[in-house]
Amino acid sequence: MLPALKIWALLSVSLCCLSQPAHLKKGFRCPSTCSCSKESVICVGSSYVPRITPNDISSSVVNGTFSEVKEAMFAHMPSLQLLLNSNSLVTIRDDAFSGLSHLEYFIEGNKIETASRFAFKTLRDLTHSLANNNIKALPRDLFSDLDSLIEDLRGNAFECDCHATWLMMWLKNTNATVSEVVCTGPEDMKDKRLNDMTSLHNECISTDFILHQSVMSESLSADTFSYKNDVYVAIAAPSAESCMVFQWDHIEMNFRTYDNITQSIVGCKSVVIQSQVFVIVAQLFGGSHIYKFDEDQSRFSKFQDIEVSKISKPNDTEALQISSDWFFVIADSSKAGLSTLYKWNDKGFYSYQLLHEWYRDTDAEFLDLDGKVRLILVSRSQVPVIYQWSRSSQKFVLQGIPNMEDVVTVKHFWIKEELYLAMTCYIGDSKVLRWGAKQFAEIQALPSRGSMILQPFSFKERSYLALGSDYTFSQIYLWDDDKKVFEHFRGVHPGAALLHCGFHRLQGLH
């Protein structure tokens, strides 16, 4: 028998004694909807959770009209028996039970939809009933810190899709006493017991991201390119003083080391022009260079020095073709520097346009909108700017300024023919913007802590955003087509700073 019945028994006994005078404690007023004795408080139809004192071994609050249990309500209690059945509870705040180590807790017949992962953080010992609520899913590892657990989950609305995989595995392996968990969806799982399942055959199982390969070097950027049916990735690794080029090994199914372009690197960007591969290697202060792939020797050799009189701290390099012409831009992040556009003239790249006197650009992004090429530059110290390519003058002309500040990087992406920007802020909120009639407008803010990249990518017709973090878990968001916003998808272990993704490849790099 689950102990819920025990407490109900206690409640019925106490209710029949209501006529007896209550034993009031010193300095404690028994709330008017309650009946208080030495060891318990019983409230019926209360509109709030009554304050409970440490002497109350058990408390029952039933048929109340409140919808929330607030933070630290019971922080002063060492252990507690609490019955909150048949109220209108929707939310139990994260640390409602902080400080407690032992809890017997019944919230049957409320309207709870989920439990917070942090709800039971300090507890060692929990007897719990969530029966007859409206729970569709529980967060992973909800119970993992507990030493002992008795749990009743009957009468809920569990969705047994891929997100319930952990619960299925946990039900199989746990030592806890747990009721059966009956699925109400998806359609083919209706009325089945999750306890009996061995696998959940939903498609979302395959769309998770797992670490495939790590490169044992810190890196600042990763860039993929294809050349003659092979896929390469060029990784800028300043600590190894190298632009490391890897090639996809079709048999081993991973990237193998291919060549190292050795310099003090901050960025390496690949461009394939007229079936020749170039890698633009940007380095701090000492000038930047272009390397060309030498097919005979199967390695990259130096092709050209880049004229960099106005550049001292390159922070990003992007390449683009406009009609038949090739360009690349270097975003310069030094105070005195000037971001510069270079153009290919069949012999090499030469400096073509100095972009306006702009201090400390951190990222550049080209995009093509309605047949017009635009260039966006962002900076930690100024608002971002958009340039539009003018066909008549064959130059970039300054266009519009989205209302944003302190942007580290900008990336563009398309979802169903709509154009979006992902703008990363180091502190504060990173933003998703959508192109409206004539300008970009914010549609969503994602909290950022030490974020250096908000990288869009798509996989199996789904659109994702990876938000990197220097301090905590990096996060992956998934586009919700109905709500037209990104929903949180999952966290990626701390330390995997997400820097860059190839078209359909996600590089999680140390």
Ligand SMILES: *[C@@H]1O[C@H](CO)[C@@H](O)[C@H](O)[C@H]1NC(C)=O
């Ligand atoms: C709470 O409400 C339900 C439904 O109205 C009722 O059956 C039950 O007796 C009430 N419980 C108490 C303790 O008043």
Ligand SMILES: *[C@@H]1O[C@H](CO)[C@@H](O)[C@H](O)[C@H]1NC(C)=O
């Ligand atoms: C269950 O209990 C056994 C023996 O006490 C222990 O070795 C095991 O790790 C426990 N399993 C879980 C999932 O807690």
Ligand SMILES: *[C@@H]1O[C@H](CO)[C@@H](O)[C@H](O)[C@H]1NC(C)=O
């Ligand atoms: C490139 O450098 C890395 C790290 O220093 C080394 O492990 C690798 O073998 C080198 N690859 C080539 C092709 O030289």
Ligand SMILES: *[C@@H]1O[C@H](CO)[C@@H](O)[C@H](O)[C@H]1NC(C)=O
């Ligand atoms: C690029 O700019 C960011 C933001 O100011 C800075 O943290 C980073 O160190 C810069 N990278 C390089 C290679 O200078």
